Amino acid sequence: MSRTARFLRDNSLTLVFGTAFLLTLVGQAASGIAEVNNELVAADLQPVSVAGYLTGSDFAVDVTENWQSEYLQFFLYIFGTVWLLQRGSPESKSLDRAGTESDRDQKVGPHAGNDSPAWARAAGLRRTVYSRSLGLVMAAFFLGSWFAQSVAGVSAFNAERLRDLQAPFTWGDYVFSADFWNRTLQNWQSELLAVASMAILSVYLRQRGSPESKPVGAAHTSTGVEG
Known part of the structure; x- marks a missing residue:
């Protein structure tokens, strides 16, 4: 090859x-x-x-409002699955592994291997940050795209108001407006529904060969097992 x-x-x-x-x-x-x-x-x-x-603001607000909802989903899912469990789902950890787990389980510090990332072998702040880096980056992407959506959104919203000879909103006014939260919550509810559906449907349904599914013959009660 x-x-x-x-x-x-x-x-x-x-x-x-x-x-x-x-x-x-x-x-x-x-x-x-x-x-x-x-x-x-x-x-x-x-x-x-x-x-x-x-x-322009019309394109920017449409793009960023989708991005921020996606990154919110991953941020909540990554942090939530540290502690939250779903019996029988491959999307969940085993029922006895809730929490941040031991250093041995996570292969950090003295338990790190030769091929482990350097920051996994480090001590103090570097290890703490690296141990949560995926969730932190997803949170930063969410906050950044949410802020970009709010800035682009107030610009697009004010363009419509000016065409109707209405006074423009400030950024603060817009962030607390019905238009902003209508746009935002429409996306949030769909992402949260998708996560909940995946968690529970993967208990009973299978997709052969996918790591998002349990093996086809695995019991419904098998938790944290991937195919």
């Missing part, structure tokens, strides 16, 4: 989903600019250019 073929195989999950992400982003941009320009033409206003739409 060539080096290129090996790289594609070894990284196929990230590459396929990353490519799909870019294609759907392009599709969203194309359909979004068509919708906005249809509305502008219907109101006897000048259509926006592709560059104008891509750098």
